[in-house]
Amino acid sequence: MAETLDDYILSHISPEPDHLRRLYRRTHLRHLYPRMCSGHLQGRLLAMISAMVGPRRILELGAYTGYSALCLAEGLKPDGQLHTIEIDDEMEEELTELFESAPDGERITLHIGDAEEIAGKIDETWDLIYIDANKRRYTEYLDAVLPRLRQGGFIIADNTLWDGKVTDTETNHDAQTVALDRFNSYVASREDLETVILPLRDGLTLIRKK
Numbered sequence: 001m002a003e004t005l006d007d008y009i010l011s012h013i014s015p016e017p018d019h020l021r022r023l024y025r026r027t028h029l030r031h032l033y034p035r036m037c038s039g040h041l042q043g044r045l046l047a048m049i050s051a052m053v054g055p056r057r058i059l060e061l062g063a064y065t066g067y068s069a070l071c072l073a074e075g076l077k078p079d080g081q082l083h084t085i086e087i088d089d090e091m092e093e094e095l096t097e098l099f100e101s102a103p104d105g106e107r108i109t110l111h112i113g114d115a116e117e118i119a120g121k122i123d124e125t126w127d128l129i130y131i132d133a134n135k136r137r138y139t140e141y142l143d144a145v146l147p148r149l150r151q152g153g154f155i156i157a158d159n160t161l162w163d164g165k166v167t168d169t170e171t172n173h174d175a176q177t178v179a180l181d182r183f184n185s186y187v188a189s190r191e192d193l194e195t196v197i198l199p200l201r202d203g204l205t206l207i208r209k210k
């Protein structure tokens with residue numbers, strides 16, 4: 001049988017590290033909505049972008065099972081740290097155990113609580129920010145984190161095409177689609193930001209603060 005393009009891509013990119021393959025499988029066995037986990041392709045892209053940026057400080061909004069945090073942490077400078085914020089306190093024990101044992105996990109600080117509230121309180125200047133929490137709050141997240149993003153720093157925002165629904169908000173007027181469309185328009189209208197949308201998975205927006 002012919003290989004799908006997705007299979008072809010996955011067999012021609014860097015392999016998924018073993019600890020991430022196990023985490024992806026565990027996420028599918030134990031959790032609701034495992035599709036939220038970044039996975040092989042997006043994970044390797046996040047690790048690659050992080051390695052290109054070479055950040056000292058990374059902020060992540062929305063940890064879920066920790067997959068993207070571990071990918072982003074791969075690109076940290078030797079003295080670098082990643083802070084991740086997750087609102088679901090049922091994830092705390094699992095994430096703490098994961099970060100205690102996984103490669104680069106010791107450089108990750110977990111905060112349990114609301115991303116918007118906590119992001120404003122962490123006294124750091126960020127080189128790279130990954131927005132992947134509540135889709136209804138992306139514009140508010142951007143406003144909350146931009147003052148602490150260094151000039152020339154990057155933001156990656158996930159799910160910004162929302163399965164293509166953002167192209168038709170008259171038919172798709174659910175809160176998430178409307179909010180993501182509002183975020184996309186807001187980002188595009190800001191002259192202090194450079195923006196690219198990659199149609200990868202559910203849409204990944206790359207933003208640079210000029």
Ligand SMILES: C[S@@+](CC[C@H](N)C(=O)[O-])C[C@H]1O[C@@H](n2cnc3c(N)ncnc32)[C@H](O)[C@@H]1O
Binds near residue numbers: 068087088
């Ligand atoms: C799409 S998942 C994150 C997936 C993860 N970044 C990855 O790529 O593997 C979104 C996560 O954001 C969390 N979340 C939702 N609202 C939040 C909020 N207000 N503050 C912090 N986390 C939130 C959810 O509990 C969920 O675990």
